Amino acid sequence: MSGLDGPGDRYVVGVDYGTLSGRALVVRVGDGAELGTAVHEYRHAVIESALPDGGVPLAPDWALQDPDDYRDVLRHAVPAAVAAAGVDPARVIGIATDFTACTVLPTLADGTPLCEVAELRGRPHAWVKLWKHHAAQSHADRINALAHERGEPWIGRYGGKISAEWQFAKGLQLLEEDPEIYRRADRFVEAADWIVWQLCGVETRNICTAGYKGIRQDGRYPSREYLAALDPNFADFVAKLDGPLLPMGARAGALTAPAAAWTGLPEGIAVAVGNVDAHVTAASAQALVPGHLVAIMGTSTCHVVNGSELVEVPGMCGVVDGGLSPSAWGYEAGQSGVGDIFGWFVEHAAPAGASHERLSELAAAQPVGAHGLIALDWWNGNRSLLVNHDLSGLIVGLTLATRPPDVYRALLESTAYGTRMIIEAFVEAGVPIRELVVAGGLTSNRLLMQIYADVTNRPLSIIGSAQGPALGSAIHAAVAAGAYPDVYAAAAAMGRVDRDVYRPDADRARAYDALYAEYRSLHDHFGRGGDEVMSRLRAIRNAAVDGAAEHGTATLEVVG
Template sequence: MTTGLPAVTVGIDFGTLSGRALVVSVADGAELGGAVHEYEHGVVEHALPGGRTLPPDWALQIPQDWRDVLRFAVPRALAAAGVRAEQVVGVATDFTACTVLPTTWDGTPLSELAAYGDRPHAYPKLWRHHAAQPEADLIVARARESGQPWLSRYGGRISSEWQYAKALQVLREDPEVYAAADRWIEAADWIVWQLTGAESRNPCTAGYKGMLQDGSYPDRDYLASLHPDFADLTAKTGHPLSQLGTAAGTLTAAAAELTGLRAGTPVAVGNVDAHVTSAAARALDPGHMLAIMGTSTCHIMNSDVPAEVPGMCGVVRDGVVPGLWGYEAGQSGVGDIFAWAVRTALPHEYAAEARRRGISPHQLLTEKAAGQPVGGHGLVALDWHSGNRSVLVDHHLSGAIVGLTLDTRPEDVYRALIEATAFGTRTIIEAFEQAGVPVAEFTAAGGLLKNAFLMQTYSDVLNRPVNVLASEQGPALGAAIHAAVAAGAYPDIRTASAAMGRLRRAAYSPDPARAAAYDALYAEYRTLHDYFGRGANEVMHRLRALRAPGAAASLEAPGTPGGGS
């Protein structure tokens, strides 16, 4: 580093639709400059770039979009910050998860090979790819039958979003792609491979998404019970883990040329966007829950003891910060649900008013909804448009709105959906506390913080103060904090978080009258939640089965037998 110039780190956050780079001061966490690069292909949901159509519940991505973030966003962030490459002492990345892809031995994505360019299963499966629910169900059934000890660490259920369910779907529906995959790797680790030239694995994705517990993956006999050819999955996923906050390697000459940084700059071990944000929000102490709220919501909390919490996404030793048990829960759709409401239920006159006033449709609907009393719309909704991640762990559930009349207005629906997502978070908190894991403090982060009405609703529904992360780039800031530790600027993540993190405590406080009114509405939500979600009425599953019969068969590789059990 050039003498006299302050040290900085670069955090690179790979999201669902874009990636962003943030330059941060090592001394105090000040955000000096950043840049965003929108993915050219976004989320591939309907058809591959070559035109092959996809059935419902698929969500893929294009690896070149991720490389382009390194190519465009990092140099622009350096320029915006007005810093030189020699000031950068460390780099770190974070990624959505479980976003996972098949590659060759050298890390080449199968989707980039000519032989597999028109094969959907050769592409990275985004976190919100939910087409592997049958595989997830089979994984759980076989685990229960054989008494697998790791199942309790995931609340007794495995999500269709995770590594094993997605890999089993590949094997069952396109065994040729599965056989060609030398590596089945999280994008969080793949992007670090691109930067350092060496494969590495992080304990966060391995533990939460790859079912690694107490140093071991599920054994071969269990995997073979799912499919005879599945016994070798660990050979594709298994790799020595590197502790969070340490360096996975250094930038190669090629990566330095791509990013505009110096070759040899330390690169931190990969991480997940939600989990790395805990460092940015100073939410690393036991009992401090962090909700990262965006298209979906991920709930992260540390504890000094392990416990079995029904329907959580996992409890992993050292999964968030070394030395503590990290818990994860989540909601598969939050911001996505609000976007659905605008996309499908916004009358022309509302859209015209928003344009006339120069505000977004979301702002308009929020403004109209905020003036209502609690329960004034006469509605209660279930926030399962993308299925339920916690506490039911069932992505074949679907959304519902009860109480609709001819007088129901768009803002009524919008408010009911906001409340439903808050009720979903309350359900998760109650599950933790009923399992003996107290939630002492609640902090929110993510893109939805800009909606003050939404945040106040959460405070009222939860009947507790809500802290907020005082940064609009939580994952990138958290990654930059990890980069500082990997570079040796701080001895550990907790020390770096205290110096570089940003938190505004009690930004929202509950109103006693609204909180009491929401208790009654929440009781109705829980009635519907348990009725549709716990087996009393399987109508949501039956409707989904009618929606797209034979969808899996359309993805069979030419000349290969059909998938399925």
């Protein structure tokens, strides 16, 4: 925290909804000083094995959440952050939120989540599907195949494939696995828009999630004819998505009396349109200038960059007009597992008592390539460039001499190789990358940051805030409240970045070039048709788990 409270100061609140918790941050409008923060953990965390209270078991690759956990962030984290800041709530002029995406839920026409309808609470499809719900891969495959067969013009904007994580794949899964819930769902809404609905009582949609996660391009969604070709009963799906569409930084409405009671903020203050946690961070990192790529590194990594021209980049998550900020083409790519992979190793594969700090210290002492390993960073599937969540992790080169720090370093390196592939795909397609800025909790791992600089052979700038998404939301709140004319001006005044904190070492960069070539060889072999063993193993696993559950013989807890 920094700065002193002045008698004429005004404040905004940014609320960042992550995978396991929500964070509120109180920020001074004049200079972006962060004055108070608080975190509230979701009571139900991620629902992966069974619905709450001993409910229905879930199949592999499911990931659900309880929407009331999101309201609890407003009830607990926002008042606590304001108290920690020591500011008068009456001087707060706006609030904005950001969310993981695609995190989506079915609701009634008034926004009531279907999982809060008593008779539907035991139906898994009535709940929020978290971004990492990957059980709709087969539906995404059909969507992609039909789009290419019909020559749909929008498919190229998404690198040739839409993801199993996105609205249409999850919606098609909903229709075909629980038609009654699909029929009862008047609206199918991103959590980023739903929480804004809760705050201001008005349904809105933001162009960011509509474009990147909802296949909305050139002012329209996929045609009714295309959707009917997927499934005749899917023809009406767009009607569940369509709503007032607003640009980034716009005012969605005013804080309602109930929401004011939850948050302790003044009724009537500005509520900004919803946003995505990664995309909103570009503002806080002062990276809205074309060519400044931000890698937001946490449990997963999202890569976003503005471009001045429209091009189609194979394997990207999408390009959206105004998706990051007005008057620019916003590009998105991503890796589905990063911090989650490191966490998995420490929690489940490393010796008891191992820690990230100790493993990083031991791994840092190794010369590049000394462990003799290459890993593929697909523990949670591949988002870019392959867009296939049936893929899985791989480590090549293990011997009886391999030790935990060797594997740990190989896993760190694998995610850096994945980022390098994304950067190279952008550049080869005509999207210049002039600066690489890293944000998120993993910036504190100095070894990891140096590996990224060496693998990409680029200097790394580091965002100047530990709360990049929350600060980005606060910047958008200031724009929605009228304190700045646009996001560019607000980001210049309130954002912060430390330039070229990590610089590549020439010798290490050359050594990584050789290892990266091996990574690319494995990547293409297992990811581009050389061998489908990963998909076959996934199918065998799912069949075994489903069969065990059906016959009541499961002896292991399976997490999706």
